[in-house]
Amino acid sequence: MPRKKKVTLSLLAEQLGLSVYTVSKALRGLPGMSEDTRKEVLQLAHQLGYLTKDQENSLIYEGIPRLSVKQRRFLVITSSNIARSPSIQMLFEGIKERMLEMGHKVELVFMPDSLTASSFPGWMEQEGLPYADGLFITALIRRPLEALLLELKMPKILLNFPPVGAKVDSVIWDVHDATWQSVQYLARNGHRSLLYFGDVNTTRGYKQRWLAFVEAMKQEGLPFCEEDHLIHMPDNRVEWIRAFKRHMEQVKPTALLCATEMSLAWIYYALSETGYRVPEDVSMIRLDHVHNSFIPGITHPVLPMKETGYRAADRMLWRLANAHLPYEHIRLQGPFFEGDTVKKLI
Structure with a gap:
C-alpha cells in the first residue's frame, strides 16, 4: 500500500x-x-x-482539538454606525483568517441603530443568532443591547473591556498600557503641559484611556486639572473647534493626546486656523492605531487590532473545548512607534 x-x-x-x-x-x-x-x-x-509548528504548539497550549469534526459558523456583531470603522475591519479580518485556517466560517452582522429591546428577538431570529456556534461582540453597541447579547446561552467573546461581573471571555488591545506609554514618552522628552482630547463616556475602552491618562500624569508628577482637558465632545463641529481653541489658549500645552481617531482631522484643521504647527509649536500623539495617510508619521502606541482578532478566534475555540473553566480577560500589548510629531524639549 x-x-x-x-x-x-x-x-x-x-x-x-x-x-x-x-x-x-x-x-x-x-x-x-x-x-x-x-x-x-x-x-x-x-x-x-x-499547520505550521507555531500553529501546532498554539493548539496544544490552548487545548483546542487538532482536527475539527465539522465546520462551525461564527458571527461578529457590530453596530451599523461603525460598520466602516478601520478597527472593526481589522478585527474581522483577523478573526476570519484564523477561523479559515481551522475550516470554520465567520460572518459580519450589523445591529441597526433603531433596534430596541422589544425588537431584539425578531432581529436575532432574522440574523440567525440562535443557530450560530458562537458570537464575537464588538464595542460601541449600546449597553442595553449588549446586555441582551451577553445573556444568550452560547459561547461569546467580547472584543471590548468587560462590564463588572460579566460572564464572558474578553480579548482587547491594551489601551491602558498604550496611554501610559504615551504620557511617559512625552515626559521623557521634556513635556509637562499636556492636553487630552477625546470622548470618555461612549465606551469602556474610552473610559480606560482617560483613567490611565490621569494615573500616568500623577505618577509622572505632571500638573493635572480635569477642567483643562477636552473630554466632553460637542456634536457640532463648529462648537467643537471653538472649544478646542479655547482650551489651547487657556492651557497653552506643549503636547496633545488625541484619544479617538474621529477627532484627528478636526484637530489639524483647528491648529491650522490658529497658526500652530506640529511639532514645531505643539507635539502630538494619537492613541489609536488606524493608519492615516494624511499624517503617516504621527507618533502613536501600536494597538494590535488584527492580532486581537487572531487571539479572539483562538479563545473562542478554546471556550468550545473548555466550557466548564473560568472566564478570562486578555489584553494584548503593542510596541510604541516614535514618529516625527513629538519635539524634544530637553
Missing part, C-alpha cells in the same frame, strides 16, 4: 505555483502579498491538513 505523501511547504508552493517563502509568509500572517493569495494558501493548507 503506497504511503501518503507528507504535506510540506514545498508541496503547497508547488501546487499553488508560488515560492516557499511566499507560502511561509502567508501562513504566518506576514505582509507582502494580496489577500487573495493569502486566502488561497490558507485554504489549501486547511484542505491538506497542514
Whole structure:
C-alpha cells in the first residue's frame, strides 16, 4: 500500500505555483502579498491538513482539538454606525483568517441603530443568532443591547473591556498600557503641559484611556486639572473647534493626546486656523492605531487590532473545548512607534 505523501511547504508552493517563502509568509500572517493569495494558501493548507509548528504548539497550549469534526459558523456583531470603522475591519479580518485556517466560517452582522429591546428577538431570529456556534461582540453597541447579547446561552467573546461581573471571555488591545506609554514618552522628552482630547463616556475602552491618562500624569508628577482637558465632545463641529481653541489658549500645552481617531482631522484643521504647527509649536500623539495617510508619521502606541482578532478566534475555540473553566480577560500589548510629531524639549 503506497504511503501518503507528507504535506510540506514545498508541496503547497508547488501546487499553488508560488515560492516557499511566499507560502511561509502567508501562513504566518506576514505582509507582502494580496489577500487573495493569502486566502488561497490558507485554504489549501486547511484542505491538506497542514499547520505550521507555531500553529501546532498554539493548539496544544490552548487545548483546542487538532482536527475539527465539522465546520462551525461564527458571527461578529457590530453596530451599523461603525460598520466602516478601520478597527472593526481589522478585527474581522483577523478573526476570519484564523477561523479559515481551522475550516470554520465567520460572518459580519450589523445591529441597526433603531433596534430596541422589544425588537431584539425578531432581529436575532432574522440574523440567525440562535443557530450560530458562537458570537464575537464588538464595542460601541449600546449597553442595553449588549446586555441582551451577553445573556444568550452560547459561547461569546467580547472584543471590548468587560462590564463588572460579566460572564464572558474578553480579548482587547491594551489601551491602558498604550496611554501610559504615551504620557511617559512625552515626559521623557521634556513635556509637562499636556492636553487630552477625546470622548470618555461612549465606551469602556474610552473610559480606560482617560483613567490611565490621569494615573500616568500623577505618577509622572505632571500638573493635572480635569477642567483643562477636552473630554466632553460637542456634536457640532463648529462648537467643537471653538472649544478646542479655547482650551489651547487657556492651557497653552506643549503636547496633545488625541484619544479617538474621529477627532484627528478636526484637530489639524483647528491648529491650522490658529497658526500652530506640529511639532514645531505643539507635539502630538494619537492613541489609536488606524493608519492615516494624511499624517503617516504621527507618533502613536501600536494597538494590535488584527492580532486581537487572531487571539479572539483562538479563545473562542478554546471556550468550545473548555466550557466548564473560568472566564478570562486578555489584553494584548503593542510596541510604541516614535514618529516625527513629538519635539524634544530637553
